[in-house]
Every structure is written in structure tokens, then in C-alpha cells.
Amino acid sequence: MDLKEKLVTSFLAFENRVDVDSPVHDIRNEALKTFENTGFPSKKEEAWKYTSLNSVLKHDYSVFPKQENALEYKDIKKYFIHDIDTYKIIFIDGKYSSHLSQVTHDGIDVCLMSSALNKDKYKPVIENYFNKIATKDSLASLNTAFSNEGAYIYIPKNKAVEKPIQIIHFSTGNESAVLLQPRNLIVVEENSHVQIIERHQSLTDNPVLTNSVTEIFANKRAIVDYYKVQNDNQNASLIDHTFVEQKEQTNCFVHTFSFGGKLTRNNLNFYQNGEHMDSTMKGITIIGDKQHVDHNTLVHHIEPNCESHQDYKGIFADSSTGVFNGKVIVEKEAQKTNAFQANNNILLSDKAAINTKPQLEIFADDVKCSHGCTIGQLDESALFYMKQRGIPEKEARALLMFAFSNNVLDSVKIPELKQRITKLIANKLGVNIGFDL
Amino acid sequence: MLQIKDLHASVEDKSILKGINLEVKAGEVHAIMGPNGSGKSTLASVIAGKEEYEVEKGEIILEGEDLEELAAEERAHKGIFLSFQYPVEIPGVSVTNFMKTAINETRKAKGLEDMPAKDMLKMIREKSELLEIDRKFLSRSLNEGFSGGEKKRNEIFQMAMLEPKLAILDETDSGLDIDALRIVANGVNKLKSKDNAVVVITHYQRLLDHIVPDFVHVLYNGRIVKSGGKELAHELEEKGYDWIKEEVDA
Ligand SMILES: Nc1ncnc2c1ncn2[C@@H]1O[C@H](COP(=O)(O)OP(=O)(O)OP(=O)(O)O)[C@@H](O)[C@H]1O
Numbered sequence: 001m002d003l004k005e006k007l008v009t010s011f012l013a014f015e016n017r018v019d020v021d022s023p024v025h026d027i028r029n030e031a032l033k034t035f036e037n038t039g040f041p042s043k044k045e046e047a048w049k050y051t052s053l054n055s056v057l058k059h060d061y062s063v064f065p066k067q068e069n070a071l072e073y074k075d076i077k078k079y080f081i082h083d084i085d086t087y088k089i090i091f092i093d094g095k096y097s098s099h100l101s102q103v104t105h106d107g108i109d110v111c112l113m114s115s116a117l118n119k120d121k122y123k124p125v126i127e128n129y130f131n132k133i134a135t136k137d138s139l140a141s142l143n144t145a146f147s148n149e150g151a152y153i154y155i156p157k158n159k160a161v162e163k164p165i166q167i168i169h170f171s172t173g174n175e176s177a178v179l180l181q182p183r184n185l186i187v188v189e190e191n192s193h194v195q196i197i198e199r200h201q202s203l204t205d206n207p208v209l210t211n212s213v214t215e216i217f218a219n220k221r222a223i224v225d226y227y228k229v230q231n232d233n234q235n236a237s238l239i240d241h242t243f244v245e246q247k248e249q250t251n252c253f254v255h256t257f258s259f260g261g262k263l264t265r266n267n268l269n270f271y272q273n274g275e276h277m278d279s280t281m282k283g284i285t286i287i288g289d290k291q292h293v294d295h296n297t298l299v300h301h302i303e304p305n306c307e308s309h310q311d312y313k314g315i316f317a318d319s320s321t322g323v324f325n326g327k328v329i330v331e332k333e334a335q336k337t338n339a340f341q342a343n344n345n346i347l348l349s350d351k352a353a354i355n356t357k358p359q360l361e362i363f364a365d366d367v368k369c370s371h372g373c374t375i376g377q378l379d380e381s382a383l384f385y386m387k388q389r390g391i392p393e394k395e396a397r398a399l400l401m402f403a404f405s406n407n408v409l410d411s412v413k414i415p416e417l418k419q420r421i422t423k424l425i426a427n428k429l430g431v432n433i434g435f436d437l
Numbered sequence: 438m439l440q441i442k443d444l445h446a447s448v449e450d451k452s453i454l455k456g457i458n459l460e461v462k463a464g465e466v467h468a469i470m471g472p473n474g475s476g477k478s479t480l481a482s483v484i485a486g487k488e489e490y491e492v493e494k495g496e497i498i499l500e501g502e503d504l505e506e507l508a509a510e511e512r513a514h515k516g517i518f519l520s521f522q523y524p525v526e527i528p529g530v531s532v533t534n535f536m537k538t539a540i541n542e543t544r545k546a547k548g549l550e551d552m553p554a555k556d557m558l559k560m561i562r563e564k565s566e567l568l569e570i571d572r573k574f575l576s577r578s579l580n581e582g583f584s585g586g587e588k589k590r591n592e593i594f595q596m597a598m599l600e601p602k603l604a605i606l607d608e609t610d611s612g613l614d615i616d617a618l619r620i621v622a623n624g625v626n627k628l629k630s631k632d633n634a635v636v637v638i639t640h641y642q643r644l645l646d647h648i649v650p651d652f653v654h655v656l657y658n659g660r661i662v663k664s665g666g667k668e669l670a671h672e673l674e675e676k677g678y679d680w681i682k683e684e685v686d687a
């Protein structure tokens with residue numbers, strides 16, 4: 001039985017565990033049909049031309065976690081930003097770990113999707129927001145069909161949440177292969193501000209495939225800061241779908257740090273519904289071996305006087321491959337749009353490759369849009385210059401690469417996270433110099 | 438300090454240095470002059486260990502040690518410093534952090550601990566004052582957007598920080614205005630001692646008015662074809678290179 005069949009048949013078993021009479025279940029049913037009709041995407045589709053899922057779909061994934069697995073905090077502490085106080089929503093093999101989490105209902109809701117879906121008190125929010133901006137393509141639909149668990153974050157008006165929220169998914173490898181489908185919903189009301197860090201971490205070499213969907217709604221003047229830390233191990237793959245809808249005068253940032261994993265696909269869609277707002281998408285990708293990272297972004301400028309900024313840096317070693325597919329749509333009404341997009345890459349080996357493709361669809365006439373992509377090698381003359389000053393080859397290369405990606409870190413607003421990312425980069429580059437450029 | 442014996446070097450099968458012999462003793466200043474394209478910068482790069490250049494024959498010996506097997510950074514650790522004719526821009530790395538990294542990597546190679554931050558700051562302050570460099574300058578990205586003269590002054594600032602045994606200054610005077618030339622030359626002179634040596638590559642006498650050479654060599658077509666005292670530079674300034682070329686080609 002192939003994975004698609006297995007999933008479709010599993011849906012019956014899934015229905016035993018959820019409330020089939022809720023309106024959400026109608027949405028699930030609809031989504032399952034979509035997935036059944038379309039199946040997994042293939043390279044024939046334009047959006048998947050450079051990313052083949054064959055190698056990750058071949059495993060016999062277990063679709064529901066069979067047993068509860070416990071983890072000791074001390075063993076996994078290093079995956080947390082632990083030097084500051086944070087809210088935590090932690091999952092182990094797809095199941096919520098109350099032991100490791102720190103949730104709240106005190107003025108804000110930082111809790112579980114499963115409880116939000118089941119309790120009446122959350123009904124209005126679920127009705128208003130659930131699956132409203134997620135696309136209806138096959139993989140997002142697959143997630144929707146099985147949506148039940150994940151993070152639910154609701155920040156009412158005028159709240160600046162003082163602690164960052166960490167969402168971490170661990171997989172323990174207790175089963176030979178596991179498919180995880182977290183579903184997150186984040187609603188930030190007027191004038192509120194929240195910072196979220198998301199991470200997926202497999203703890204063994206058993207294959208893991210995560211097909212994640214996150215919907216984020218930023219209402220008037222809200223500020224949302226979202227950080228994705230992707231440094232998973234060699235057999236873990238992630239297909240992420242993140243959708244952001246912004247209202248007027250909002251500011252939303254998504255930073256994606258991709259340093260590991262077998263295959264990573266980041267679908268990131270921004271919809272601008274209002275005026276005077278800013279959307280920022282930044283990423284640093286540093287990979288090697290046969291790793292693959294695909295960034296697929298969309299910014300939809302619908303109304304006038306808005307900005308979007310995209311800045312993605314990639315460093316590819318060995319036989320690693322990257323894709324950057326950045327689409328910007330500026331509707332006719334969206335005059336005075338400023339849309340910037342940059343994708344700069346360094347290839348460290350002949351076998352590494354990057355496919356970069358900006359797509360601008362501009363229907364307004366009074367706009368400023370720019371895009372630039374570069375693909376290069378490390379500057380040999382700069383390397384010689386640095387070595388001449390006594391900096392060894394490896395450190396010189398690392399310093400150049402760090403300098404290359406450094407400006408993406410400038411906008412990371414949590415100092416501890418910034419420090420951590422800097423360390424991850426140093427690790428990744430195999431050096432032991434404290435970058436503080 | 439430095440002995441170069443019958444050095445032949447090429448790049449991409451093109452032979453550039455064709456038998457260089459040169460001896461520089463501690464405490465000496467040598468000037469190397471010569472027409473464009475004669476191989477001066479190549480000689481400097483080969484001494485510094487640029488891998489692009491292939492040494493086909495001959496030896497470079499620093500304090501009794503053959504440099505052949507040493508990488509550029511190892512040569513730097515041994516005290517070789519090259520002030521580049523065209524300093525390279527390194528966006529995203531500030532002058533200060535670049536120098537910190539360079540100094541600490543050099544110390545690491547010698548088995549020393551990192552220099553304490555306090556000492557580092559003090560040294561940066563002293564040396565930037567010596568070269569009359571504005572402190573604000575030091576937080577800018579290395580050489581990025583620096584004017585020609587600023588780049589050259591910054592090279593000598595780095596030399597002052599690293600205190601090399603053998604400094605090779607490749608056309609450090611070009612791009613400097615008259616005041617800057619004096620400041621930079623003064624900096625070099627202050628760093629000079631009986632234990633180190635300086636090789637200046639230049640086209641003009643004016644630098645040599647400030648940094649007075651013990652020997653002047655003329656490099657032409659990959660060879661040192663004439664050597665003399667400081668008066669040779671004056672003679673070249675007056676007469677150009679034709680008479681030397683004629684002598685050699687005859
Ligand atoms: N990497 C290289 N590839 C090809 N040719 C080179 C390379 N480096 C140097 N050359 C050639 O070698 C010759 C000597 O160059 P070099 O830069 O050493 O001259 P120079 O004496 O420093 O000249 P200038 O006074 O103009 O600075 C020139 O003909 C130059 O074109």
C-alpha cells in the first residue's frame with residue numbers, strides 16, 4: 001500500500017478520535033477529498049519542479065503515534081532557548097507533553113489546538129479563522145484533513161506578550177518511521193505583539209516526515225515575529241506551510257534558519273489585506289551533503305501603501321541543492337507598493353546547485369519593485385587577503401560566509417536566539433570563532 | 438632575514454619571475470622599482486604565499502627556514518606582512534573585528550591565549566592614533582567604500598597592529614595625498630627597528646624621501662637587473678628606465 005492509500009484508509013481510524021459532528025470536521029472531509037483527488041505533488045508541477053518528494057515518500061510511515069513517549073528535559077535542553085523565560089508548547093511524536101510545556105490562559109491563550117477545537121469557548125475564533133487562509137493544494141489539504149493537534153495561540157487586543165513562545169516538536173524514533181502533521185493557529189488582535197520560535201527536532205536516525213500548517217492572523221497594528229529554526233538531522237524532512245494574513249499597519253516578520261534536515265520545503269505566503277503594513281521574510285540556508293532546502297514564497301499586495309522585504313541567503317556545500325522561488329503579486333489597487341526581494345547564494349562545490357526564480361506580477365503602475373539574485377563562489381582574493389593577515393583558511397572561509405549572511409541576523413529581536421543562531425552557524429561552518437561582526 | 442635565491446615563478450604557464458636573487462638583512466630598508474608589469478607585485482605575492490603562483494625553481498628563506506611548504510597564513514604567523522597594492526574589500530567584517538581575529542589567530546598559532554579585550558582596545562587606540570585614523574572608521578566594513586588613500590592608510594594600520602618582521606609595502610604611496618604620505622611614512626618609520634626589515638615597492642622617489650632605503654633594486658622582465666644605493670632612485674626619477682632596458686637588452 002502506498003502512502004497515499006494508507007493515509008486515506010487511516011482517515012476512518014482518525015475519525016474515531018475526533019468530534020465528527022463539528023463544522024471543522026466538514027472542512028477535514030472536504031480536504032481529504034482534495035488530497036485523494038490530487039495525491040502528492042510531482043516534479044511535473046511547476047511549483048515542485050526542483051524538489052522531488054520521491055525519496056521521502058518511500059518510507060512506511062506510521063501515521064498516528066502508538067504510544068506516549070517521555071523525554072527528560074535535561075536530555076533535550078539544548079534544543080530550547082533556555083536562558084530566558086518562555087512559554088512552551090512541546091510535542092513528542094505528535095503528542096502534547098504537559099511535562100515539558102508551559103502554557104497559559106492568563107490574559108492570553110497559549111495552548112493546544114486539540115482543546116481549542118473541542119471547547120465551545122474557542123468556537124468563534126475557530127469559526128473565524130480556522131483554514132481561512134491555508135491553500136487548498138494537496139499537502140496543505142492533507143494536513144487539514146488530519147488536523148487536530150498543534151499550537152493554538154490567541155492574543156487579545158493591546159497585549160505585548162513579554163515572553164517568547166517556543167513551539168517544539170520532538171520525534172523519538174520509537175517507531176521505524178513517523179509522519180507528523182502539526183496544525184497551528186495564531187491570532188493576534190489589535191495592537192498586540194508576539195514572538196514565536198518554532199523548531200522540529202528528531203532525536204534518532206529513523207525517518208521523520210513533518211507536514212506542517214500554520215495560519216497566522218495579524219489584526220490592526222499587530223506585530224508578529226516568527227522564527228523558524230531548522231537544524232534537524234539527516235533523516236528528517238519538513239514540508240512547512242505558513243500563511244500570514246495582515247491587516248492595516250501591521251508588521252510581520254518570518255525568519256527561517258535552515259541548517260539541516262534531509263529535505264526542507266518552506267511554503268511561506270503573505271496576504272496583505274489593508275494599508276500601511278510591512279512584511280519581512282528573511283532566511284539563511286547553510287547546508288551540505290545531499291541536503292535540499294526549497295523556499296517558496298508569495299507576497300500578495302492587495303491594497304496601497306505597503307511594503308514587503310525578502311532577503312534570503314544560501315550557502316551550499318558538497319552535493320546540496322537549494323531552490324528559491326519568490327513570487328510577488330501587486331494588484332492594480334496596490335499603488336505605492338514597495339516590494340524588495342533579494343536572494344544571494346554561494347556555491348562551495350561544483351556539485352552544489354541552486355535554482356532561483358523571482359516571479360513578479362505587477363498590475364499597478366506606481367510601484368517600486370526590485371529583485372536581485374546572485375550566485376557566486378567565495379572571493380579568492382578576499383581569502384588570500386585574510387590568510388595574509390594570519391587567519392587560517394577554514395576560519396577565513398567561515399568569516400566570509402558569516403559576513404555574507406550576517407545582515408539577516410540583524411533583525412532577530414531576541415538576543416538569546418540571535419546568539420544561538422550565531423553558534424549554530426559557527427558549528428555548521430566548523431569553526432570556533434566568536435563572531436561578533 | 439630574507440634570502441631569495443634564483444626564484445622562478447609562473448602563473449597559468451606564463452613565466453613571470455625569471456631568476457630573482459635578493460638578500461634583506463634585519464634593520465634594512467630595500468626599495469624595489471621597475472616598469473609596470475615587470476613582476477614586482479608578483480614577487481610580493483609569491484613571498485606571501487599566494488597559491489595561484491607556481492614556484493618553479495629557487496628558494497625563499499626566512500630566518501633560515503625555507504618557506505616553500507608553508508601556507509600564506511603560516512607565513513603571516515612567521516612575521517611576513519604584505520601591504521596590498523589593491524587592498525580587498527570585505528563587506529560585513531569590521532576593521533576592528535578583522536584585526537581581533539587576525540591577532541588572535543596569530544597568537545593561537547604561537548600557542549598563546551587570546552589577547553585580553555582591554556589590551557586589544559588599548560593597542561587599537563594607540564595604533565589608530567599613530568596613523569591618525571578616526572575611530573569611527575574602525576567599525577566600518579573592511580575596505581568597503583574606502584577611498585584609495587584610506588585603504589592604504591588602513592594597510593599600514595594593520596601592519597602596526599601585527600608588528601611584522603618583514604613588511605612588504607606594494608605601492609603604498611599610490612593614492613595618498615601629501616599629508617597622508619607623510620603620516621603613513623612616519624608610521625612605518627616608527628615601526629622600524631634593527632630587528633625587522635621593510636621592502637618598499639614604488640614608482641616614485643617621493644616615498645623614498647620619507648622612508649629612506651639602504652638599497653634600491655630595479656626589477657625588469659622578471660629579474661633584478663640593477664641594484665644600488667638610494668641615489669639609484671634619484672637617477673631613475675631623472676632618466677626613466679630606457680637606459681636600463683637598453684643595457685639589459687644589449
Ligand atoms: N594572476 C595572473 N594571471 C595572469 N597574468 C598575471 C597574473 N598576475 C600577474 N600577471 C602578469 O604578470 C606580469 C607582472 O605583473 P605584476 O603585477 O607583478 O607587475 P608589477 O611589476 O607589479 O606592475 P605594476 O607596476 O603595474 O604594479 C604582468 O604582465 C601581469 O599581467
Ligand SMILES: [Mg+2]
Nearest residue numbers: 477478479522
Ligand atoms: Mg604591482
